Amino acid sequence: MNFLDQEKYRLSFNDDKLNLFKSSIINSLPPVHGGWKRYYERKDIWALPEYKNHIKSWPDSQKIEFLLYCVNIGRNDLNPVVSHHPTSTEKDRSVTTAISYAIFFLGEPSLASSANEDEVAKILGSIRHSRCWEPYIVSSWPISTFLNNIKPRYKDRLPSENTVKALNALADSIRKQYSYLDLNNQFRCLELIDEILSDEEHPEGVKPEYFMGEDSFALYSRKWLDGLASDKKRSDWFRLIALAKTAKGAQPKAKYLELAQPIVDSIGKEEFITGISEWVKHILGIKPELITLDIHRSGYTYQEQYYDFIIPPNIDILKGIIWTTALCNNAALAFDLGNLTERCYKKYPQIGALSAALGNACIFALSRFEVLEGVAQLARLSIRIKQASGKKTIEKFLGITAKEMGLTLDEIADLAVDDFGLVNGKSEFHFSDYRASLEFDGPGKSSIHWYKPDGSQQKTVPAFVKKDFADQLKKLKASKKQLDQTSATQRDRIDRMFRSDRKWAWVNFEKQYLEHGLISFFTKRLIWVFENTNISTRIGIYFGKKWIDAKGEVFAPSENDTVKLWHPSIASVEEVGAWRDFLVNNEIRQPVKQAYREVYILTDAEKDTGLYSNRMAAHILKQHQYVNLARVRGWKAELTGAWDYQASDFAEILLPEHGLKAQFWTSGVETDHGVTDSGILAYVSTDQVRFLKIDSDDTISLIDIPAVVFSEIMRDVDLFVGVASVGNDPEWQDSGVTPEVQSYWRSYLFGDLSEISQTRKDLLERLIPRLKINKVARVEGRFLVVKGKYRTYKIHIGSSNILMEPNEEYLCIVQSRGKKDITEKIFVPFEGDHGLSLVLSKAFLLAEDHKIKDPTILSQIRPQVQSEK
Known part of the structure; x- marks a missing residue:
């Protein structure tokens, strides 16, 4: 008699019965490969004739018995080693296949509704006691589906005592074995168990809905919700959170926003915006901390690492709530969402972006704002966000908005720039008889000045303003922050216009x-x-x-x-x-380099090579610094791992206005200590620059590249080299590298000047006569030569490294972190050149070397004096 026809198969678990089971069903099933897959998603099992011809037609009672039998086989006979492990036995693999087959029944609605109370308790207990029980079973098996299917039977009554015990025991098992990577399913099961066991009556007929777990935001939001003034207000927010728990996918469907609209209306638009703004500010204040957990599974121990920010289930809920802000069109909220997007896309070691899902939700909401501030934030973020996926999402929504308005992306960006009420660089705010002046000082910099009724200036915020005009003061400070962000973004946007x-x-x-x-x-x-x-x-x-x-x-x-x-x-x-x-x-300081912008003309060597330039080849760069800078400049660049250091890689930038793209090639450099904990190489060597057509990837001859485009791309690459080269690090010689690489470092210290350095030299020749060190400093070849009281110093204009006469001794001066840029007090005809700041700060220091007190520097300048001491 076929095993499928037996009615008492659940009563015996001996080997004979198991072998009989194998002979009829298990041997007909495909083996389980690839680990603990979601068994109920195995479509190949659904298609098997054994299922369609026999089990599918079983009555629910027989399916329940079969389910209990298979789970109990796992409880009694399954080896702790997972079935796909090389050391597992044929019996282990057979039993696992049986379990994977039976687990389908957990998800069948009819089975859950027809099972009696005793059978429900047995099913829950059998699952928890299975020898293959691990936290990930919550996602591998349809336990949440089973719980959701049995929930309606307890709408008007509590479960039996045995079922209550089984549910509590299952909840305890889940809580004791949290797996951070599977919190969504675990919390969903706990939530369903809580709903089944709960018999409370809730105000306004709405069940309290809180964020899950005890992360920083969950604790904050619970306190915030409990602190609302009325049950009605709490109920509205509970309804919103309940809706947000259904949020699925990358962006909401129209139906979702339709359901959200009456909830937002009930809360009140202004109150909703204020609440979301407070939530966002709390999130921005959370400082993620790296957490390492030891996980024990199937006889193995390994580590899970994550950042203690907001747990995944709460990210999903927040995503749904952020979607609803698309209904508001508020300028201040747009600013908050822009900041949250930037935080979410901030890169953290080993995980990448902190929360791309939440960042994408903010991008969607901003794209739906009808006020221009939404587009302005997207335009700002398109420059600020470095991750390729984030940029792609932003550009997608910006493109949709531009198409709807019948404008280009550049025209959209122009229209979206807020003027902040500035007139001649100032905007005034009145507080009774006092006034505050918000003054624009330069890209990324502004200041607030206070004036008394008589027009005289007051250095601090008036006390009565803090007390009586707290909200207005808050808006003033927010305007300053927005002005700083916007002006810095516009500087970068204008700088990129040179190549377009x-x-x-x-x-x-x-x-x-x-x-x-x-x-x-x-x-x-x-x-x-x-x-x-x-x-x-x-x-x-x-x-x-x-x-x-x-x-x-x-x-x-x-x-x-x-x-x-x-x-x-x-x-x-x-x-x-x-x-x-x-x-x-005329002492005009340009916000970006223009007149002093470096120019790169095609050389004879580049005309000879034709398809590529080796002008920037053979440099050694600090990889992380180079990649970060490339991304800031709009290039797509990835880090090279230690596993492929011999392979070539490239950074790439698209130039759609010209139908071109440019590539800068690099390869990894092997050193004794040049690998990070995550396996990323610390250094790369540079190679060729080439241009290709966007549509065909055909390489273009350099002579056919527009002069401005060629100059701008080579300027970017020269910037990468000038900033990230190991030659800029005076202490790099001790990093443990090959002699060839060490030779590069020494040659870079005092080598020929790059175009950037040549521009710096030109400026120094114009500036030095105007400075107080003009009598002891002069530009000579590659150096700014400074005559001090003790020695004469030659500061390399490119690397800022120093040689001392008469015998050209190397002088090591390490720049202190956080030290102010000396060029802020000196007129310079353009914003920001860190290398120029280093050269000048060292020149001013060494021009008065007799005033130096740092023993490290003195020991090099006057070694004989130090030895006497």
Whole structure:
């Protein structure tokens, strides 16, 4: 008689009965491969004739008996070693296959409804006592489905005593063996058990819904919810959280937002925005901490690592709630969501982005805001976010918005820039008879100044403002922070326009750039090209409320003009020199390098190689520093692991305006101590730069690349080398490398100047005569030479490394972290050059070497004095 026809198979678990079972069903099943797969998702088992012809038609009572039998086989006979392990026996594999087959029944609604109370308790108990019980069974088996299916039977009554015991025991087992990587399913099971056992009546007929577990946000939100003024308010938020627990996928369906709308309306739009803003600020204040857990499974012990931020189930709930903010269209909330997005995409070791799911939810919400602040935040984030997936998501939604508005992405970005009410760089806020002036000081920098009724300045915030105008003061501080973020983003956006060769009609340029409260700060300090088919091209800067050229001649743009940024690569040496003199003589500090921008002209060697440039090859870079900088500059770059250090890799940037993309090739460098804990190489060596067509990947001859595009790409690569080269690190010689690499470090210390360094040299020649060290400092070849009281010092203009005369001794001075940029107190005709700051700070220090007290430096400058001491 076939085993399937026996009615008492559950009563005996001897080997004969198991062998009979194997002969009929188990041997017909495909073996379980690849570990503990979600058994109820094995579609191959559903398709087996044994299931379709026999088991599918069984009555529920027989299925229940079969389920209990198979789980109990696991309880009594399954070896602790998982079935796919090489040391497992045929019997182990057979029993595991039997369990995988029977587990399907847990998910059948009819089985859950027809099982009697005693059978429900037995099923729950058998699962918990199975020898293959581990926390991951909660996700591998449809336990949550079974619990959800039996929940309706307890709508009007409590479970039996045995079922209550079984449910509590199952909950205890789950809690004792939390697995961070599977918290969603574990918390779902606990939530269902709680619902089954609960018989409370809730205010407003709404069950309390809190965030799960005890992470920082769960504890904060529980306190926040309990502190609401009325049961009605709490019930509204509970309804919202309950809806958010159903959130699935990367973005909501229309039905989800339809269900959310009446809940948000009931809460009240302003109250909802205030609440979400408070939640976001708390999240931004959470400092993730790396947690390591020892996990014991199936006879093995291994470690799980995660950042103690917000547990995955609560991330999912927050994702659903953030979606609902798309219904609000609030400027202040857009700013908060922008900051949260940036935090979520911040990269952490070993896990990458902190929470891409939550970041994507914020991006979706911002894309649905009808106020321009939403688009402004997306435009800012498209520059700030480094991760490729995040950038792709942002660009997708920006593209949708641009298409809906019938504009280009650049035009969208122009319209979205807030002017913050600035007039001549200032915006005023009134607090009774006092006023505060928000003043724009430069990209990423602003300040607040307070004035008394008589017009005199007050250094601190008036006490009555803190007490009586707390909300307005809060908004003022928020405006300052937004201004700093926006201005820094606009600086970076304008800097990238050099390689895109963007043009404006004069009428649009005048309104959006020249007259704009914020953008005008940048516009009036940059040099522009005015082109017109009827007259010759004019190049000028807005100075003294009029447009003038490098010779000081005034001109007026025409309505028919097109406007674009001037680039020194397409100008003569004389023209570039004239503009540099103009900036220095009139003390105009450009927000980005323009007149002093490095220019890279195609060399004869590059014309000979044709398809690639080796100009930046054979440098050794600190990989993490290089990759981070490349991403900041808009390149797509990945870290090279120790497992493939001999392989080549490349960073890539798209240039869609020109139908091109550029690649910068590198390869890993092996050193004694050059691998991080996560297996990433510390150093890479540089190789060629090449250009390709976007659509076909065909390599393009360098001679066919537009001069401005070639110059800008080579400038980026030179920047990567100039910043990330190990030659900039005076202590790198002790890192344990091959002699060849060590030779590179020594040659870089005092080698030829790069284009960036040549520009720095040009500036120093103009600046030194204007500085107080002009009598003891001069530019000579590759060096800024400084004559001190004790020694004469040669500071390399590129690396800032120092040689001391008369015998060219190396002087090691390590820059202190956090030290202020000396160029902030010295006029420099452009924003930000860390290398220039290093050179000048060392020059000022060594010009007065007799005042130096640092014993480390003194021991090198005056070793004989130190030895006498």
